[in-house]
Amino acid sequence: xxxxxxxxxxxxxxxPPLAPAALGHSLAAPxxxxxxxxxxxxxWCGPCATGYVAGQEVRSxxxxxxxxxxxxxxxxxxxxxPGCKTAASRNDICATCDRGIVDGRIYASxxxxxxxxxxAKNAAEIAAAAHEYELLRLALTDIDRxxxxxxxxxxxxxxxxxxxxxxxxxxVETTPPTRSRLRSGAAPRGERGMRAxxxxxxxxxxxxxxx
Amino acid sequence: xxxxxxxxxxxxxxxAASILGISAPSHAASHLWVINEVFSNADGTVQFVEMxxxxxxxxxxxxxxxxxxxVTTGSQHTFTANLPxxxxxxxxxxxxxxxxxxxxxxxxxxxxxPADFFDVDHDTVKWWSYVTGELVFTSGQLPLDGVTSLxxxxxxxxxxxxxxxxxxxxxxxxxTAITPGSANEPGFVLHVLLPGNSDASVGLEFALPQAGPAxxxxxxxxxxxxxxxxxxxxDGLVQLAWDGADESGRGVPNGxxxxxxxxxxxxxxxxxxxxx
Numbered sequence: 001x002x003x004x005x006x007x008x009x010x011x012x013x014x015x016p017p018l019a020p021a022a023l024g025h026s027l028a029a030p031x032x033x034x035x036x037x038x039x040x041x042x043x044w045c046g047p048c049a050t051g052y053v054a055g056q057e058v059r060s061x062x063x064x065x066x067x068x069x070x071x072x073x074x075x076x077x078x079x080x081x082p083g084c085k086t087a088a089s090r091n092d093i094c095a096t097c098d099r100g101i102v103d104g105r106i107y108a109s110x111x112x113x114x115x116x117x118x119x120a121k122n123a124a125e126i127a128a129a130a131h132e133y134e135l136l137r138l139a140l141t142d143i144d145r146x147x148x149x150x151x152x153x154x155x156x157x158x159x160x161x162x163x164x165x166x167x168x169x170x171x172v173e174t175t176p177p178t179r180s181r182l183r184s185g186a187a188p189r190g191e192r193g194m195r196a197x198x199x200x201x202x203x204x205x206x207x208x209x210x211x
Numbered sequence: 212x213x214x215x216x217x218x219x220x221x222x223x224x225x226x227a228a229s230i231l232g233i234s235a236p237s238h239a240a241s242h243l244w245v246i247n248e249v250f251s252n253a254d255g256t257v258q259f260v261e262m263x264x265x266x267x268x269x270x271x272x273x274x275x276x277x278x279x280x281x282v283t284t285g286s287q288h289t290f291t292a293n294l295p296x297x298x299x300x301x302x303x304x305x306x307x308x309x310x311x312x313x314x315x316x317x318x319x320x321x322x323x324x325p326a327d328f329f330d331v332d333h334d335t336v337k338w339w340s341y342v343t344g345e346l347v348f349t350s351g352q353l354p355l356d357g358v359t360s361l362x363x364x365x366x367x368x369x370x371x372x373x374x375x376x377x378x379x380x381x382x383x384x385x386x387t388a389i390t391p392g393s394a395n396e397p398g399f400v401l402h403v404l405l406p407g408n409s410d411a412s413v414g415l416e417f418a419l420p421q422a423g424p425a426x427x428x429x430x431x432x433x434x435x436x437x438x439x440x441x442x443x444x445x446d447g448l449v450q451l452a453w454d455g456a457d458e459s460g461r462g463v464p465n466g467x468x469x470x471x472x473x474x475x476x477x478x479x480x481x482x483x484x485x486x487x
Contacts, residue, residue, distance in 0.1 A: 066340045068242050078267035078300070078465045080432050096364075097343050106266075108242045108343060151340040160280045160337050177285045 042069040042115065054115060054133055056140060062147040063139060063154065068108035071116060076104050091117065109155070111136055138169040241277060243268045246336045246346035247303070250311075250360035250370045251353060252384040255327040257314065259307035259372045260336060262344075263363075264299050265432075267465050267486065271299040277339040279306060283330035288322060294375065301467050301484035303373035311372075311382065318378035331355060357385025366434075371469065371482040379403060379482040401427075401472040401479040404450075412452040413483055415440070417472050422446035425474035429453060432467050445474065455485055462487065 035045040035052070044051040044064055051057075051064030058064045076088035083096035084106070093100045093113060100106075100113020107113040111132035120126045135154045142150035152159040153166040158175070165173040247263035260279060264271050272294040280287040288306055307320030308328065329336050331353060338344035346363050353361050358381075360370035373379040398421070404414030419425060427441035427449075437457045441449065453470070457463050465486050472479045 062340055065240065065242075066342075068240070072240070072243055072268055072271075074243075075267045075465070080265035080466055082433070084266075099343055106243065106268075108341065148340055151342070155342040157342045157345075158282060158335065158337075160282050160335075163282070175282075177283050 042112075053136060054111060056136060058136075058140065058143075060143045060147045060150060063143065063150045066108065066151045067112055067136070067154070069112050069115065071102070071105035071107040071112060073105050076101070111154075135169050241271050241273045241339075242341055242344075243271050244274070244304070244338055244341070245344040245363055246279070246338050248360050248362045248371070249329065249336060249346060249348070249353065250372065250382075251329070251331050251355060252357050253331065253355040255329075255331050256310045257308060257382070257384050258324065258326065258328050259305060259311050259317075259320065259370075260324065260328070261372055262304040262306075262338065263373075263467070264302050265467075267300040269298040269300045271302075272296075274304075279324075279339075280337045281329040282335040282337060283333060284327060286325060286328045288324050288328070290322070298486070300486050301465065302375060303377075303482070303484075305372050305374040307372065314382040314384065316380045317382045318372055318374045318380040319376075320372075321375050358383045369478055369480045371480050373482045377403075377484060381480055399474070399477055399479060401470065401481055403470065403481045403483055412454045413470075413485070414450070414452050415470060416448055416450040417441075417445070417479070418448045419445050419474050421475075423475055425449075425472065427451070428471050428473070430469045430471060431463070432469075437463055437468065440470075455487065 033045055033047050034043070035048055035050060037043070038045045038050075039052045039055070042052055042054075044061070049061065050059050051061070051069075053064065053067050053069055058067070076085065079085050079088060081094060081097055083094040084099070084101065086092070087094040087099075088101040088104065091102050093110060098110075099108055100110055100116070102113060102116040105116065107116055109132070110128065114120070114125070114129035114132060120129060135156075139150040139154035142153055146159060146162055148161045149159040149164060149166075151157075152164065153169055153171075156167050156169075158165045163174055163176050164171045165175065243264050243266060244262045245265060246260060247265070248261040249259070251258045262279070274290040275293045276289065276291075278287050278289040294304075304322070305318060305320045306322045306324045306328075307317065308324055308326050310326065311317055312320050312323065333348060333350045333352075335345055335347045346361075348361055348365075352365065354367050358369055359367050360372075361367055370381055371379055372382070399419060401417040402415065404416060415427065417425070417427060422444065424443065425441060425445040426439065428436055429438040429440060431437050438453065439458065440451055440453055455462050463485060466484070468483055468485050470481045470483060
């Protein structure tokens with residue numbers, strides 16, 4: 001049994017059971033709600049517009065899809081990226097594409113990769129999996145304000161709607177478009193409710209002027 | 212993170228080991244598309260963005276309501292329908308400006324985007340919220356010579372826009388450029404007769420403005436020569452086929468390949484998807 005499996009066993013032993021009643025919306029859920037089965041299968045309940053990832057409710061189709069819990073089956077010999085090919089042979093993460101591959105399935109997020117892997121090779125992987133889980137928890141706090149920020153916060157990237165860049169779950173920089181004009185087809189600036197004029201870094205406390 | 216916080220993760224991983232890893236249902240989506248190639252002339256009027264599935268994933272059809280967006284300009288194209296039936300293995304999608312579409316040698320764009328869609332100096336072209344699909348370039352990285360494009364990973368070369376039907380071409384917005392040319396030079400043509408995914412031989416034909424030595428070669432996506440199809444004097448229309456084998460006669464792996472014609476100091480390149 002790996003160290004990770006031991007840690008999981010310990011966590012399971014100490015954890016409260018995850019009962020359907022713990023789902024915040026279950027009392028109001030429609031009869032055709034599929035939350036219970038999707039909680040087990042890391043799936044999406046359409047009637048409730050809620051997905052489940054690592055035991056967390058994800059009430060954002062955007063974030064849920066970006067995390068890609070079920071991965072994509074591919075013929076690994078067909079992968080054009082050499083890093084992906086190597087990663088596929090080791091059930092590893094491609095350093096170039098930042099995607100994990102397990103048993104011939106590509107996972108677009110590391111959290112989904114670790115979930116599919118089901119075990120860790122070493123302590124570093126345990127810490128990495130826990131870190132991904134924490135990023136998800138942070139991202140969930142963004143959903144009501146901006147789903148795209150939630151995705152950017154989880155992945156450590158830029159929200160192209162609010163122009164906030166996240167790193168390790170924290171907003172670190174705001175970079176509005178350098179060209180002022182917004183032409184036909186452009187979404188309005190601050191779309192989806194990024195109304196705040198400043199973002200505060202949780203780690204440094206520093207504020208960055210925005211917009 | 213304490214043990215209690217880790218518990219849901221543990222539950223999920225245990226579930227994953229027993230459910231996802233063993234019997235995960237096939238989940239069609241669009242995660243595997245990437246922004247593969249971008250091209251612009253100096254004033255931004257002629258631009259294209261090529262998307263690509265860099266594997267044999269066949270079910271990446273679900274693009275409805277998703278978007279391609281320039282972070283620098285804020286321009287965005289939102290897809291209004293999913294892709295039509297048909298395999299998406301090694302497929303391309305082409306978004307181009309009207310001026311691009313009007314150029315000789317340009318394959319028909321699948322979608323029209325406005326001029327100056329992305330910035331010619333620096334930009335991040337994003338494919339929806341899929342972080343792994345974006346293409347980033349910094350100041351000076353995007354060639355603006357009218358024939359050279361920027362590909363994912365930072366490499367540059369003669370532009371090879373390819374649409375969903377597999378039609379591939381090349382444009383030249385600067386006819387006076389010394390940089391070797393493209394299909395819009397009179398008499399200098401390279402056609403792929405069976406574009407796109409094909410399990411049979413790929414038919415090719417080329418012609419030169421005047422008789423002379425020519426080479427027609429097949430390169431893989433990493434730029435390695437796989438097959439020299441023609442190396443001699445060409446006079447008039449030359450027709451031949453590539454059977455999907457390399458120089459040693461072995462079948463090449465599935466993937467995207469570049470067909471390159473070189474003659475008289477000029478080049479034309481076409482991109483094809485080879486799927487057995």
